[in-house]
Amino acid sequence: DAKTTQPPSMDCAEGRAANLPCNHSTISGNEYVYWYRQIHSQGPQYIIHGLKNNETNEMASLIITEDRKSSTLILPHATLRDTAVYYCIALANAGGTSYGKLTFGQGTILTVHP
Protein backbone atom coordinates (compact mmCIF):
# COMPACT_ATOMS: atom_id res chain seq x y z
CA ASP A 1 0.00 0.00 0.00
CA ALA A 2 1.18 3.50 -0.78
CA LYS A 3 2.75 5.55 1.99
CA THR A 4 0.79 8.58 3.13
CA THR A 5 2.10 11.76 4.74
CA GLN A 6 0.07 13.98 7.04
CA PRO A 7 0.91 17.01 9.19
CA PRO A 8 1.37 15.94 12.82
CA SER A 9 -1.11 18.44 14.21
CA MET A 10 -3.67 21.07 13.26
CA ASP A 11 -5.96 23.45 15.08
CA CYS A 12 -9.43 24.58 14.13
CA ALA A 13 -11.99 26.91 15.68
CA GLU A 14 -15.34 25.45 16.56
CA GLY A 15 -17.90 26.03 13.82
CA ARG A 16 -15.28 26.53 11.15
CA ALA A 17 -14.32 24.05 8.46
CA ALA A 18 -11.40 21.77 9.21
CA ASN A 19 -9.33 20.88 6.16
CA LEU A 20 -6.95 17.99 6.75
CA PRO A 21 -4.40 17.33 3.99
CA CYS A 22 -2.80 14.05 3.01
CA ASN A 23 -0.07 13.32 0.49
CA HIS A 24 0.02 9.95 -1.26
CA SER A 25 2.26 10.56 -4.25
CA THR A 26 2.98 6.86 -4.91
CA ILE A 27 -0.65 5.74 -4.84
CA SER A 28 -1.47 3.16 -7.47
CA GLY A 29 -4.53 3.00 -9.67
CA ASN A 30 -6.40 0.44 -7.61
CA GLU A 31 -5.78 2.05 -4.22
CA TYR A 32 -8.53 3.94 -2.49
CA VAL A 33 -7.95 6.76 -0.02
CA TYR A 34 -9.57 5.97 3.32
CA TRP A 35 -9.97 8.27 6.30
CA TYR A 36 -10.45 7.07 9.85
CA ARG A 37 -10.31 8.93 13.13
CA GLN A 38 -9.68 7.90 16.70
CA ILE A 39 -11.06 9.84 19.61
CA HIS A 40 -8.90 9.30 22.67
CA SER A 41 -8.50 5.53 23.25
CA GLN A 42 -11.80 4.70 21.55
CA GLY A 43 -11.93 2.35 18.59
CA PRO A 44 -11.03 4.01 15.29
CA GLN A 45 -14.04 5.27 13.35
CA TYR A 46 -14.45 5.03 9.60
CA ILE A 47 -15.17 8.43 8.04
CA ILE A 48 -15.09 8.26 4.25
CA HIS A 49 -13.20 6.84 1.29
CA GLY A 50 -12.77 7.54 -2.39
CA LEU A 51 -10.92 6.48 -5.51
CA LYS A 52 -10.74 9.50 -7.79
CA ASN A 53 -14.03 11.36 -7.56
CA ASN A 54 -14.86 13.71 -4.71
CA GLU A 55 -17.05 12.10 -2.10
CA THR A 56 -19.40 13.44 0.55
CA ASN A 57 -21.31 11.80 3.35
CA GLU A 58 -22.99 12.93 6.53
CA MET A 59 -19.66 13.22 8.32
CA ALA A 60 -17.28 14.79 5.84
CA SER A 61 -16.20 15.52 2.30
CA LEU A 62 -13.18 14.06 0.55
CA ILE A 63 -11.47 15.99 -2.21
CA ILE A 64 -8.93 14.03 -4.28
CA THR A 65 -6.69 15.86 -6.72
CA GLU A 66 -6.92 14.95 -10.38
CA ASP A 67 -3.48 13.28 -10.33
CA ARG A 68 -4.52 11.43 -7.13
CA LYS A 69 -1.28 12.37 -5.41
CA SER A 70 -3.00 14.17 -2.56
CA SER A 71 -6.36 14.58 -0.90
CA THR A 72 -8.13 16.73 1.67
CA LEU A 73 -10.65 15.67 4.26
CA ILE A 74 -13.10 18.44 5.05
CA LEU A 75 -15.18 18.59 8.21
CA PRO A 76 -17.56 21.41 7.25
CA HIS A 77 -18.51 22.65 10.72
CA ALA A 78 -16.06 21.33 13.28
CA THR A 79 -17.25 20.76 16.83
CA LEU A 80 -15.34 20.01 20.02
CA ARG A 81 -16.29 16.34 19.57
CA ASP A 82 -14.27 16.27 16.34
CA THR A 83 -11.04 16.57 18.34
CA ALA A 84 -9.25 13.34 17.45
CA VAL A 85 -6.37 11.76 15.56
CA TYR A 86 -7.20 11.55 11.86
CA TYR A 87 -5.61 8.86 9.73
CA CYS A 88 -5.31 8.88 5.95
CA ILE A 89 -4.69 5.39 4.54
CA ALA A 90 -4.20 4.17 1.00
CA LEU A 91 -5.70 0.73 0.52
CA ALA A 92 -6.15 -1.52 -2.49
CA ASN A 93 -9.66 -2.71 -3.23
CA ALA A 94 -10.94 -6.20 -2.60
CA GLY A 95 -9.31 -7.44 -5.75
CA GLY A 96 -5.86 -6.47 -4.59
CA THR A 97 -3.41 -8.34 -2.45
CA SER A 98 -3.56 -6.33 0.73
CA TYR A 99 -6.73 -8.08 1.91
CA GLY A 100 -7.88 -4.91 3.56
CA LYS A 101 -5.38 -4.70 6.40
CA LEU A 102 -5.07 -1.10 7.49
CA THR A 103 -1.63 0.38 8.04
CA PHE A 104 -1.97 3.30 10.43
CA GLY A 105 0.69 6.00 10.40
CA GLN A 106 1.01 8.74 12.98
CA GLY A 107 -1.99 10.66 11.67
CA THR A 108 -2.91 14.27 12.30
CA ILE A 109 -3.98 15.37 15.76
CA LEU A 110 -6.85 17.78 15.16
CA THR A 111 -7.71 20.02 18.08
CA VAL A 112 -10.93 21.98 17.83
CA HIS A 113 -10.96 25.08 20.04
CA PRO A 114 -14.06 26.82 21.45
Added chain:
Amino acid sequence: DSGVTQTPKHLITATGQRVTLRCSPRSGDLSVYWYQQSLDQGLQFLIQYYNGEERAKGNILERFSAQQFPDLHSELNLSSLELGDSALYFCASSVGLGYEQYFGPGTRLTVT
Protein backbone atom coordinates in the same frame (compact mmCIF):
# COMPACT_ATOMS: atom_id res chain seq x y z
CA ASP B 1 -22.05 2.41 18.34
CA SER B 2 -20.29 0.55 15.52
CA GLY B 3 -22.15 -2.70 16.07
CA VAL B 4 -18.93 -4.56 16.87
CA THR B 5 -18.75 -5.87 20.42
CA GLN B 6 -15.67 -6.87 22.37
CA THR B 7 -15.35 -8.53 25.73
CA PRO B 8 -14.00 -8.00 28.27
CA LYS B 9 -13.52 -4.23 28.36
CA HIS B 10 -10.64 -4.47 30.80
CA LEU B 11 -8.36 -7.34 31.73
CA ILE B 12 -5.62 -7.35 34.34
CA THR B 13 -3.42 -10.40 34.57
CA ALA B 14 0.07 -11.48 35.56
CA THR B 15 3.09 -12.27 33.44
CA GLY B 16 3.15 -15.80 32.10
CA GLN B 17 -0.63 -16.12 32.05
CA ARG B 18 -2.97 -16.75 29.10
CA VAL B 19 -6.04 -14.72 28.18
CA THR B 20 -8.74 -14.85 25.54
CA LEU B 21 -10.28 -11.78 23.97
CA ARG B 22 -13.61 -12.09 22.20
CA CYS B 23 -15.11 -10.18 19.30
CA SER B 24 -18.55 -10.27 17.72
CA PRO B 25 -18.67 -8.61 14.29
CA ARG B 26 -21.48 -6.49 12.93
CA SER B 27 -24.42 -8.46 11.63
CA GLY B 28 -23.69 -9.54 8.07
CA ASP B 29 -19.95 -8.86 8.18
CA LEU B 30 -17.79 -11.79 7.12
CA SER B 31 -14.34 -10.37 7.76
CA VAL B 32 -12.76 -9.81 11.17
CA TYR B 33 -9.50 -8.02 11.91
CA TRP B 34 -7.45 -7.71 15.09
CA TYR B 35 -5.24 -4.72 15.88
CA GLN B 36 -2.97 -3.89 18.80
CA GLN B 37 -2.37 -0.36 20.04
CA SER B 38 0.45 0.26 22.44
CA LEU B 39 1.95 3.58 23.46
CA ASP B 40 5.23 3.02 21.65
CA GLN B 41 4.01 1.13 18.56
CA GLY B 42 0.79 2.84 17.64
CA LEU B 43 -2.01 0.92 15.92
CA GLN B 44 -0.72 -2.28 14.36
CA PHE B 45 -2.52 -4.91 12.32
CA LEU B 46 -2.28 -8.40 13.78
CA ILE B 47 -4.42 -10.81 11.78
CA GLN B 48 -7.44 -11.05 9.52
CA TYR B 49 -10.11 -13.69 8.98
CA TYR B 50 -12.68 -13.98 6.26
CA ASN B 51 -15.61 -16.36 6.67
CA GLY B 52 -13.65 -18.56 9.02
CA GLU B 53 -10.37 -18.62 7.13
CA GLU B 54 -7.19 -16.78 7.97
CA ARG B 55 -6.42 -14.39 5.12
CA ALA B 56 -3.60 -12.12 6.24
CA LYS B 57 -1.10 -11.89 9.06
CA GLY B 58 0.70 -8.84 10.31
CA ASN B 59 3.01 -8.34 13.26
CA ILE B 60 1.49 -11.10 15.35
CA LEU B 61 3.74 -12.86 17.83
CA GLU B 62 3.94 -16.65 17.87
CA ARG B 63 2.56 -16.54 21.44
CA PHE B 64 -0.64 -15.07 19.99
CA SER B 65 -3.23 -16.99 18.02
CA ALA B 66 -6.71 -16.33 16.76
CA GLN B 67 -9.63 -18.01 15.11
CA GLN B 68 -12.98 -17.19 13.61
CA PHE B 69 -15.82 -19.53 14.41
CA PRO B 70 -18.72 -20.69 12.20
CA ASP B 71 -20.99 -18.07 13.77
CA LEU B 72 -18.33 -15.52 12.66
CA HIS B 73 -17.30 -14.38 16.12
CA SER B 74 -13.57 -14.35 16.69
CA GLU B 75 -11.22 -14.93 19.59
CA LEU B 76 -7.67 -13.73 20.09
CA ASN B 77 -5.61 -15.87 22.44
CA LEU B 78 -2.55 -14.38 24.10
CA SER B 79 -0.27 -16.70 26.03
CA SER B 80 2.93 -16.50 28.08
CA LEU B 81 2.08 -12.87 28.62
CA GLU B 82 4.83 -10.31 29.07
CA LEU B 83 4.72 -6.79 30.41
CA GLY B 84 5.12 -5.48 26.86
CA ASP B 85 1.86 -7.09 25.81
CA SER B 86 -0.03 -4.49 27.79
CA ALA B 87 -2.03 -2.61 25.19
CA LEU B 88 -5.42 -1.89 23.74
CA TYR B 89 -6.64 -4.66 21.47
CA PHE B 90 -9.21 -3.72 18.85
CA CYS B 91 -11.35 -5.92 16.72
CA ALA B 92 -12.86 -4.63 13.48
CA SER B 93 -15.23 -6.13 10.96
CA SER B 94 -16.15 -5.47 7.36
CA VAL B 95 -18.64 -6.88 4.93
CA GLY B 96 -15.84 -8.29 2.82
CA LEU B 97 -12.19 -7.94 1.97
CA GLY B 98 -11.03 -4.40 1.24
CA TYR B 99 -14.19 -2.70 2.49
CA GLU B 100 -14.44 -0.10 5.24
CA GLN B 101 -13.84 -1.50 8.69
CA TYR B 102 -15.92 -0.85 11.77
CA PHE B 103 -14.07 -1.06 15.05
CA GLY B 104 -15.16 -2.26 18.43
CA PRO B 105 -14.50 -0.36 21.67
CA GLY B 106 -11.42 -2.43 22.43
CA THR B 107 -10.11 -4.52 25.29
CA ARG B 108 -7.54 -2.89 27.54
CA LEU B 109 -5.05 -5.52 28.67
CA THR B 110 -2.75 -4.79 31.58
CA VAL B 111 -0.04 -7.32 32.38
CA THR B 112 1.53 -6.90 35.81
